Amino acid sequence: MTQDPAVSSFRFGKPTREDLPRLARLGYDAAIAHCGACRNYHMTAPYLRAMGTGGIGVEFAWDSQMDVLVRATAGRRTVRWLMAGAADAGMTGLVSGLAETVPGVDHHVTIVDRCQTPLILSRAHAEAEGMAVETILGDLRQFHRDRAFDVVLMHFTTIFFEDGELVPFLRHAATWLAPGGTMIAGFLHDRPSPEPSTPPAASVNEWRSAVVRAEMAAGRIDLPEDAGTFIARLERRNPTRTTRRVPVAEVAEIVRAAGLAPREIALLPFADDEAALWGADCRQRCFVVATLP
Numbered sequence: 136m137t138q139d140p141a142v143s144s145f146r147f148g149k150p151t152r153e154d155l156p157r158l159a160r161l162g163y164d165a166a167i168a169h170c171g172a173c174r175n176y177h178m179t180a181p182y183l184r185a186m187g188t189g190g191i192g193v194e195f196a197w198d199s200q201m202d203v204l205v206r207a208t209a210g211r212r213t214v215r216w217l218m219a220g221a222a223d224a225g226m227t228g229l230v231s232g233l234a235e236t237v238p239g240v241d242h243h244v245t246i247v248d249r250c251q252t253p254l255i256l257s258r259a260h261a262e263a264e265g266m267a268v269e270t271i272l273g274d275l276r277q278f279h280r281d282r283a284f285d286v287v288l289m290h291f292t293t294i295f296f297e298d299g300e301l302v303p304f305l306r307h308a309a310t311w312l313a314p315g316g317t318m319i320a321g322f323l324h325d326r327p328s329p330e331p332s333t334p335p336a337a338s339v340n341e342w343r344s345a346v347v348r349a350e351m352a353a354g355r356i357d358l359p360e361d362a363g364t365f366i367a368r369l370e371r372r373n374p375t376r377t378t379r380r381v382p383v384a385e386v387a388e389i390v391r392a393a394g395l396a397p398r399e400i401a402l403l404p405f406a407d408d409e410a411a412l413w414g415a416d417c418r419q420r421c422f423v424v425a426t427l428p
């Protein structure tokens with residue numbers, strides 16, 4: 136029997152060491168103080184994660200992503216990371232998770248975002264972990280630090296670039312990589328569907344709304360506004376990004392055009408129970424792992 140999405144028990148896992156409820160509340164306040172058009176996105180993303188209803192790149196295909204990070208950093212005593220667009224503390228959380236998995240490595244983490252909110256959250260998580268991080272408020276298009284990083288993590292920041300902007304941006308991003316460095320970039324693409332199906336967004340929003348109401352009623356989340364206001368934010372949370380979806384077949388070509396050698400492309404499938412929520416036409420994601428040739 137198909138489960139009603141609104142009462143689905145599916146939840147994203149918690150792959151990092153972040154204290155998500157605490158960070159969600161901190162992000163809410165930071166977003167009020169610092170966000171512009173990104174407010175609803177930066178305000179809701181950490182709560183969705185805290186409630187297990189929002190995946191960001193950190194949550195998707197966790198095991199294989201950790202494998203990729205372990206491979207990309209194998210043999211290094213020191214790893215210089217650049218998080219190119221962060222959203223919240225998740226990417227810093229990946230490094231603290233990796234440090235736990237592979238001890239004895241020195242991690243230097245730099246995070247660039249054009250909004251202060253993700254930087255505040257990243258610093259808060261780093262501080263809780265005793266990690267030093269450098270945070271830089273600015274536009275990545277104007278960020279210059281040539282050949283300085285061993286790993287550049289760019290989780291879906293690609294969605295903010297229109298056709299024609301993406302390759303020049305990635306070419307610029309390639310200049311940040313030190314020789315032998317690795318770029319791990321996430322792309323969204325349309326999942327080919329053999330047959331039309333009901334647009335899934337309604338059921339996903341229903342599911343999230345039901346979870347928000349249940350979590351609030353049980354006093355499990357510290358949300359300083361009523362559930363209805365928060366749910367309305369969810370529906371208006373992506374005003375700044377493009378609708379650009381990169382077909383997966385084009386991803387390798389785009390990466391090559393930017394002067395990088397794609398090494399692997401990992402499609403990030405939904406878990407079975409998540410797919411039931413999103414439907415057959417859901418957006419899918421992939422990560423490309425690329426190096427300087």
Ligand SMILES: C[S@@+](CC[C@H](N)C(=O)[O-])C[C@H]1O[C@@H](n2cnc3c(N)ncnc32)[C@H](O)[C@@H]1O
Pocket residue numbers: 173190191192193219220221222223225226247248249250253273274275276290291292294295
């Ligand atoms: C899609 S979010 C990252 C998502 C998340 N890290 C994940 O794992 O899925 C992209 C972030 O990049 C930032 N961003 C977008 N365009 C940017 C630019 N040109 N310069 C700096 N930051 C940018 C946004 O503020 C946002 O926090």
